[in-house]
Amino acid sequence: MAGNRTFTMIKPDAVKNGHIGAILEKINSGGFRIVAMKYTKLSSEKAGEFYAVHKARPFYGELVEFMSSGPIVAAILEKDNAVEDFRTLIGATNPAEAAPGTIRALFATSIGENAVHGSDSDENASIEGSFHFAGTEIF
Numbered sequence: 001m002a003g004n005r006t007f008t009m010i011k012p013d014a015v016k017n018g019h020i021g022a023i024l025e026k027i028n029s030g031g032f033r034i035v036a037m038k039y040t041k042l043s044s045e046k047a048g049e050f051y052a053v054h055k056a057r058p059f060y061g062e063l064v065e066f067m068s069s070g071p072i073v074a075a076i077l078e079k080d081n082a083v084e085d086f087r088t089l090i091g092a093t094n095p096a097e098a099a100p101g102t103i104r105a106l107f108a109t110s111i112g113e114n115a116v117h118g119s120d121s122d123e124n125a126s127i128e129g130s131f132h133f134a135g136t137e138i139f
Ligand code: ADP
Pocket: 054, 059, 062, 063, 092, 093, 111, 112, 113, 114, 116, 117, 118, 120
């Protein structure tokens, strides 16, 4: 059965370019309820840990540097079928391939600096949510 929570980050490019408000509006109008949220910045150690699954990929160093380059907004979102529906709302990894109207089509600059993160499975949504939030920060 599909779970009802996913984890997202508004990445440093979208924060720097002033898109926090517009992206939160897309999240709200997409039917997601925000159950946890913080404005924070990842150290390069924390970014490396978060993306450890990509350690062998050629873009890992670039990804860690980018994700620790400035503040982010981290959030846990709730909706039926949250993981899949949020992946649909954000669009393909590469904004050039993202469907029109998706968050990445609207706000991403490149395949690396692609505005938002969205968990790819219920299991990862839970792991990633716990990475950023204590139980007392989730409502
Ligand atoms: P997604 O975030 O859509 O699940 P991946 O899990 O494949 O995509 O990759 C994680 C993140 O790594 C991407 O969101 C993007 O920021 C970065 N990334 C992926 N592919 C590339 C690439 N070819 N070059 C640079 N950065 C990349």
